Amino acid sequence: MKNGCSPESLLFIILWLRTKQKECARSMGFGSLLRMKVIDIPLKLGFYILQNFDSDRMVIDAEENELKVTTQSVHDMLGIPTSGTILTQLDQWSKDDTCYDE
Secondary structure, three states: OOOOOOHHHHHHHHHHOOHHHHHHHHHOOOHHHHOOOOOOOOHHHHHHHHHHEEOOOOEEEEOOEEEEOOHHHHHHHHOOOOOOOOHHHOOOOOOOOHHHOO
16 A cells, blocks of 8 residues: 555655744644654554445444544544635635745
8 A cells, every 4th residue: 555645755744844834734723743753654554444444434443343433533633623614615826826836
């Protein structure tokens, strides 16, 4: 299993963010991700989760237990905000906007 955004890639990006960019991430509620230190997820763990995830019921079947995957459980684990702006409703930036350069 391979993807384009591994934990190592995310950590590398976080380490290179400027102070102002980190402040923006914190102001949007993503400050907990700035403290991320995980660089690898064991392959067997990733496969286990994928094989045991029931998307209809939004649970991971773990032997005799079920781990519910909810907005709140993701927030509790990663600190990602549970509400806020819907990204598809944001104004689109022009390609000439300097934010693209940042």
